[in-house]
Amino acid sequence: MTGPPSLSPREARDRYLDHRRTEASASSIKSWHYRLKHFVEWADDEGGIEDMRDLDGWTLDEYETHRRSAGVSAVTLNAEMQTFKNWLEYLARIEVVDDGLPEKVHVPGVPDGEDTNDEMLEQGDAYALIQSFRENPERRGTDKHALLELLWFTGCRVGAARSLDLRDYHSEEQYVEFRHRPGSGTPLKNDSDGERAVGLPPSVCEVLDTYVDQYRTEAHDDGRQPLFTTVQGRPAENTLRVWCYLATQPCLHELCPHGMERDTCEFVHVHHASKCPSSVSPHRVRTGSITWQRDMGLPAEVVGERVNATLEVIESYYDKATARQRLEQRRRPYIENLQLED
Known part of the structure; x- marks a missing residue:
């Protein structure tokens, strides 16, 4: 009986991803593919690695040095090397590489404070933007306005916003329903665990109603009717990101704030919107929304259910309130419960 065949870096990567595909979400597979492709390309171009059996501790260190020299952040390098180690652990289990090789992978730590990004859409800016849309008859209810309201008041991911069908928006009952539909190209990040109904304030429903009645283009997508549409049908995630930047x-x-005139600024055009120094991505709107929802008194458990995130993730990556804000807006109302009774 022969042992396992020799595998090239590319073959080994593809086998690993195929193995994980049944137990991981599509977004996770995509992320791992992106992280491992750096090694595959390095092995082809510089490392001279044609067979995974040729890997040794020196080669692993050379690859890490290569990634460091590329100027990636500490967070990115940590994630890449951890995924690399997990990959080698799988290959060791099926005896493609030596048992001890995964332990030779150095996964660099992340300095305190560098594992999160504090950039977000601030509450005051969100209020000002939303009010400017609502008070401008020419902009009220447009696709960009409707998307901003949905992202801010639900804290959903851009992929979840894209997944919505017209039937998932319940105007009279005032909520949206996020559903996992991988078979027709709109999976949720956490698969069926990401399915949920999220309530909306009446004012947000008024905006969405205006969008549906006046601005939404009738379109079908595999027999479905997307909530957000373009003349080509359901918009791509990148299209929604551009809407958010705008x-x-x-x-x-x-x-x-940068001394530009809107009438002549190139950043107001779709191809350059992301270059505006002050516009933000949907992820930053999500971060601001989660912090705002907590500041408004919603318990962390409730926010977690609305935005489909664990308490640990919310506290570590999304909730950006300062220590003083946490005291004044969240804990001080409970101080009266600590007084001694007469």
């Missing part, structure tokens, strides 16, 4: 430009409600 919807969060401060010049919509105030003078440009």
Whole structure:
């Protein structure tokens, strides 16, 4: 009986991802593919690795040094090397590489404070942007306005917003229903665990109603009717990101902080919207929304259910309230419960 065959880096990567595909979400597989492709490309171009059996401790260190020299952040390098180690652990289990090889992978730590990004759409900016849309008859209910309201008031991911069908928006009952539909190209990040119904304030439903009645283009997608549409049908995630960049430009409600004139600024065009120094991505809207929902008194458990995130993730990566904000807006109301009774 022969042992396992020799595998090239590319073959080994593809086998690993195929193995994980049944137990991991599509977004996780995509992320691991992206992280491991750096090694595959390095092995082809510089490492001279044609057979995974040729890997040794020196080669692993050379690859880590290569990634460090590329200028990646500590967080990115940590994630890449951890995924690399997990991959080698799988290959060791099926005897493609030596048992001890995974332990030779150095997974660098992340300095305190570098594992999160504090950039977010601030509450005051969100209020100003939303009010500017609501008060402008030409912008109220447009696709960009509707998306911004949905992202801010639900804290959902952009992929979840894209997944919504017209039937998932319940105007009279005032909620949206996020459903996992991988078979037709709209999976949720956490698969069926990401399915949930999220309530909306009446004012948000008024905006969504205006969008549906006046601005939404009738379109079908595999027999479904997307909530957000373009003339080509359901928009791609990148299209929604561009809408978000356009919807969060401060010049919509105030003078440009960068001295530009909106009529002549290139950043107001779809191809350059992401280059605006003050606009933010859907992820930053999500971060701001989660912090705002906590500041408004919603318990962390309730926010977690609304945005489909664990308490640990919310506290570590999304909730950006300062220590003083946590005291004044969240804990001080409970101080009266600590007084001695007469």
